Amino acid sequence: MKNNIRVKRVIQRCGCDAILPLCLVYIFYIILHGHLSPGGGFQGGVLMTAVVILMYLGHGYAATTHALSFNRLHGAEGLASTAYVALAMMGVAAGAQFCENILYTHGAIGQLYSSGTIFWMNVTVGLKVITGIGSITLLMLGVLNGQDVDNLK
Amino acid sequence: MKKFLTWFCLAAFLLVGVYAAVTMAGMPRTYDGREANVSAYELRRDPASYDDSTADGAAAAIVQQNLDKTHAVNDVTSIVFDFRGYDTMGEAFILITAVAGATVILFTKKTGKKEGENDEE
Numbered sequence: 001m002k003n004n005i006r007v008k009r010v011i012q013r014c015g016c017d018a019i020l021p022l023c024l025v026y027i028f029y030i031i032l033h034g035h036l037s038p039g040g041g042f043q044g045g046v047l048m049t050a051v052v053i054l055m056y057l058g059h060g061y062a063a064t065t066h067a068l069s070f071n072r073l074h075g076a077e078g079l080a081s082t083a084y085v086a087l088a089m090m091g092v093a094a095g096a097q098f099c100e101n102i103l104y105t106h107g108a109i110g111q112l113y114s115s116g117t118i119f120w121m122n123v124t125v126g127l128k129v130i131t132g133i134g135s136i137t138l139l140m141l142g143v144l145n146g147q148d149v150d151n152l153k
Numbered sequence: 154m155k156k157f158l159t160w161f162c163l164a165a166f167l168l169v170g171v172y173a174a175v176t177m178a179g180m181p182r183t184y185d186g187r188e189a190n191v192s193a194y195e196l197r198r199d200p201a202s203y204d205d206s207t208a209d210g211a212a213a214a215i216v217q218q219n220l221d222k223t224h225a226v227n228d229v230t231s232i233v234f235d236f237r238g239y240d241t242m243g244e245a246f247i248l249i250t251a252v253a254g255a256t257v258i259l260f261t262k263k264t265g266k267k268e269g270e271n272d273e274e
């Protein structure tokens with residue numbers, strides 16, 4: 001076969017495009033159902049590595065850095081950690097202890113939005129792990145491709 | 154502008170920390186089992202009185218306590234994000250340190266492998 005490598009690349013790209021949205025939906029499913037089923041922010045966010053690597057395998061380094069910005073990911077990580085501390089400080093502002101669950105009567109038991117600050121802390125930790133792991137994987141792909149740190153936007 | 158923003162944010166964090174420390178200094182303890190509406194306090198003082206003949210014995214007490222306190226079905230998540238939320242905050246801050254350390258370590262030396270780029274598009 002003459003065009004064997006090109007055929008392989010098309011198969012690789014189509015496979016990555018097919019799996020990537022499923023991976024993203026699975027990440028948000030695990031993060032949002034952290035208080036109902038096994039999983040949570042850490043476990044869902046680590047799957048972002050799979051998304052970044054699938055992007056890299058299917059479309060190459062230039063398309064990955066075009067889609068994901070390192071500085072923006074790093075900024076979102078700081079924002080998410082600040083949001084976690086703010087959620088934990090809500091307990092102090094309401095006259096309870098640090099990290100105490102003061103909104104836990106919102107929603108019925110077993111609903112998607114229930115258990116108060118546990119849900120929101122899941123969301124913030126999930127955003128934080130998504131962005132942190134994504135930026136680490138982008139860094140490693142940059143080293144693999146011989147980029148300097150100035151080229152990572 | 155950026156310098157001002159940095160110092161402003163640091164001052165705000167310091168003020169919030171001082172406020173938290175002052176507010177939390179005179180607070181009572183939480184979750185010592187005294188106000189539990191299942192008989193967990195008596196259970197802790199006299200464990201032999203509890204009926205653990207069935208398989209669901211102690212697990213049912215744990216799940217019921219957790220549902221009363223947090224309304225979360227998953228016990229592990231409620232422990233990680235509610236009862237030990239301070240620990241989770243430290244775990245989450247490790248990740249920022251890891252990103253900063255990886256940036257410093259991976260980019261101290263300039264790797265001169267420019268021809269190895271496999272950008273396809």
